[in-house]
Amino acid sequence: MFRNKDRYLSFLLVSPSILAILIFVYGFIAWSIRVSLSKWKGLSPDYTWAGLENYLSFFSDPRFSVDVRNTIVFTLVFVIGSILLGLLLAVMLDQGLKGESFFRSLFLFPMAISYIVTGIVWRWLMNPATGTRISGFNLLFHYLNLDFLINNWHTTRTWGIAAIALAAIWQMSGYTMAMYLAGLRGVPQELREAAQIDGANEIQILRYIVLPLLSPITLSALIILGHMSLKVFDLIIAVAGKQLPLDVPAIYMWQLTFDGLFYGRGAALGILLLISVAILIIPYIGYTLKAEAKQ
Amino acid sequence: MSKKYGLLSILFVVMLVLSACGPKTVESDQVEVFSWWTGGGEAAGLEAMIGVFGTEYPSVEFINAAVAGGAGTNARAVLATRLQAGDPPDSWQGHAGQELIGTYVAASQILPLNDLYEQEGWLDVMPETLIPLISQDGDIYSVPVNIHRANVMWYNPAILAANNIAVPTTLADWFAAMDTLQAAGVIPLAMGEQWTAMHLFETIMLGSLGADKYNGLWDGSTDWGGADVKTALDNYKKVLSYTNSDASSLTWQDAAQLVVNGDAAFTVMGDWAAGYFIELGKTPNTDYGWTPVPGTNGVFQFLSDSFVLAVGAKHPDAAKAWLTVAGSKAGQEAFNPVKGSICARTDCDKSLFGVYLQSAMDDWASNIVVGSLTHGVVANDSWKNEINTSLGLFLADMDVATFQAALVTACTGSGPCK
Numbered sequence: 221m222f223r224n225k226d227r228y229l230s231f232l233l234v235s236p237s238i239l240a241i242l243i244f245v246y247g248f249i250a251w252s253i254r255v256s257l258s259k260w261k262g263l264s265p266d267y268t269w270a271g272l273e274n275y276l277s278f279f280s281d282p283r284f285s286v287d288v289r290n291t292i293v294f295t296l297v298f299v300i301g302s303i304l305l306g307l308l309l310a311v312m313l314d315q316g317l318k319g320e321s322f323f324r325s326l327f328l329f330p331m332a333i334s335y336i337v338t339g340i341v342w343r344w345l346m347n348p349a350t351g352t353r354i355s356g357f358n359l360l361f362h363y364l365n366l367d368f369l370i371n372n373w374h375t376t377r378t379w380g381i382a383a384i385a386l387a388a389i390w391q392m393s394g395y396t397m398a399m400y401l402a403g404l405r406g407v408p409q410e411l412r413e414a415a416q417i418d419g420a421n422e423i424q425i426l427r428y429i430v431l432p433l434l435s436p437i438t439l440s441a442l443i444i445l446g447h448m449s450l451k452v453f454d455l456i457i458a459v460a461g462k463q464l465p466l467d468v469p470a471i472y473m474w475q476l477t478f479d480g481l482f483y484g485r486g487a488a489l490g491i492l493l494l495i496s497v498a499i500l501i502i503p504y505i506g507y508t509l510k511a512e513a514k515q
Numbered sequence: 516m517s518k519k520y521g522l523l524s525i526l527f528v529v530m531l532v533l534s535a536c537g538p539k540t541v542e543s544d545q546v547e548v549f550s551w552w553t554g555g556g557e558a559a560g561l562e563a564m565i566g567v568f569g570t571e572y573p574s575v576e577f578i579n580a581a582v583a584g585g586a587g588t589n590a591r592a593v594l595a596t597r598l599q600a601g602d603p604p605d606s607w608q609g610h611a612g613q614e615l616i617g618t619y620v621a622a623s624q625i626l627p628l629n630d631l632y633e634q635e636g637w638l639d640v641m642p643e644t645l646i647p648l649i650s651q652d653g654d655i656y657s658v659p660v661n662i663h664r665a666n667v668m669w670y671n672p673a674i675l676a677a678n679n680i681a682v683p684t685t686l687a688d689w690f691a692a693m694d695t696l697q698a699a700g701v702i703p704l705a706m707g708e709q710w711t712a713m714h715l716f717e718t719i720m721l722g723s724l725g726a727d728k729y730n731g732l733w734d735g736s737t738d739w740g741g742a743d744v745k746t747a748l749d750n751y752k753k754v755l756s757y758t759n760s761d762a763s764s765l766t767w768q769d770a771a772q773l774v775v776n777g778d779a780a781f782t783v784m785g786d787w788a789a790g791y792f793i794e795l796g797k798t799p800n801t802d803y804g805w806t807p808v809p810g811t812n813g814v815f816q817f818l819s820d821s822f823v824l825a826v827g828a829k830h831p832d833a834a835k836a837w838l839t840v841a842g843s844k845a846g847q848e849a850f851n852p853v854k855g856s857i858c859a860r861t862d863c864d865k866s867l868f869g870v871y872l873q874s875a876m877d878d879w880a881s882n883i884v885v886g887s888l889t890h891g892v893v894a895n896d897s898w899k900n901e902i903n904t905s906l907g908l909f910l911a912d913m914d915v916a917t918f919q920a921a922l923v924t925a926c927t928g929s930g931p932c933k
Contacts, residue, residue: 282908460764464910479896479903
């Protein structure tokens, strides 16, 4: 009886947030789905049924294919880059060097900065101007006599989006470092010692003991970074504004909806984004729930 | 007796005069005006105009509901939310023309202002060719406060002199001049990020097609798929070949600086650049010169900020009072010199304005007026957005045929083409 009363109270306490989430998350998802199936274009709502027309329009839309390609390139460079760099930093910090906490904070700090700030700073750093107006990284390369490294950064044809991913790596690799560092601290000392007794060297310990034990962390990092890169918007806006070579679905969605008043198509693109994130996240949630149930 | 009447009649005349120039009254005690003028000359200009309003209507409290954000992108999103919630401000700012008409008239959110135009005599003091561009089916929907010109080409006089180039007036002369400059190692034409490419696009379309066919693009009488348009697009492609390679990383200010700093010879930008050059401490006609974009002589490609009257305004009489001030000589003379634009009226006092603006005022009063695409006059938002997308794709692949096909589709999808 007491137990039930307790449960009743706890439900009562969380119910406001459940209600808010139901309305403001799931309610609006449902509404967006409804809008995405409508012919709504212009300021006044128009719920005329359009079926999947808005969704299908993207498959013959050359701008959308640019977006998909850019997202794939960005995701690959950003996720792989952040994980490798984060792991490298974590392994180095884990060697017990002096001033570890200083370096830890140093690498973690960029994460505390907003993407807008990162974007503006990197916009200056990646200035592609040449000749007398050279500046940023290009000027640095020039001073270091590394002129062959001078390049167009984010204005590079086709691959410019990878330069944006560099800025994102700078921002988020500290975060993956922190995750890996926690993971490394969780590797039992006995396992390392046992491996040492078996004659394994440091590299082998890392490869056969530590990395496999870190795989849940890699998975979490993949999911977190992956869904961030699918939704990337502010960083690109801050570096380059709304320009097509660096277009991604989130920017296209904004322009369709608020600049072009194509509410139906904009909502459809939003739902496509939601689906792509869900494909990434739902299996992960399922996996964690199962893992928790086992414990 | 007669003396007494004489005194009375004098008193009466004095009272009449006083009531004419003294404070006017309306029933409402406040008016809410929504804009994106939150900084620089724009905000200062708005304050000056609010000052004029305050003198004329001291009993009305002016609520300045400005929302920050470049060219109103954020403000318009906020406004859209308010309109959908049925809570419109009494009057709001919008680019005169189809950006307003295509969005708010289509959604029945703003009222026609023909009566106000007649009552205030604005039809006589604004250019005749302007009125159709801010009307739909004979109804005028907004009061333009200021006028900017889009088809201005700024140049560096020293660079032109050093290369023996006369200021070009035709596209052919311009191409020849830019060939010379390119050979001399100067950037012939400075350009910035994507929207400045669209700005350049509309001026080249105007320069290649002429005013009539250019206007026809927007009312459906010029065929987007036609040979004229193809020639214009080829010209545009050629013009782009003279631009700086780092265009997409530059703002319009960066591009304008290239010209006054001697790195580039020309740039095409609206006449707000004049205000920027003054800010940089440059001298007109020495550090920078200006001319209509080649091929557009005698044509004034305009854009304008204007104010509307909301359907369901809470204070309609005060909103009309505000619009009266916004269209008045006193209101426009208070706003424009500070903002760095010219009056929509042709009777403003020229001595209040700088060298460039005085020349723009002459052109405004005498030229054929056509509208700007980038700045919302000729195409509704959806159409402009479609053109912007095809332009962005064109900047990447430079394929004229694909671009033209996309422009035809855009006109069918969101414009007047059938």
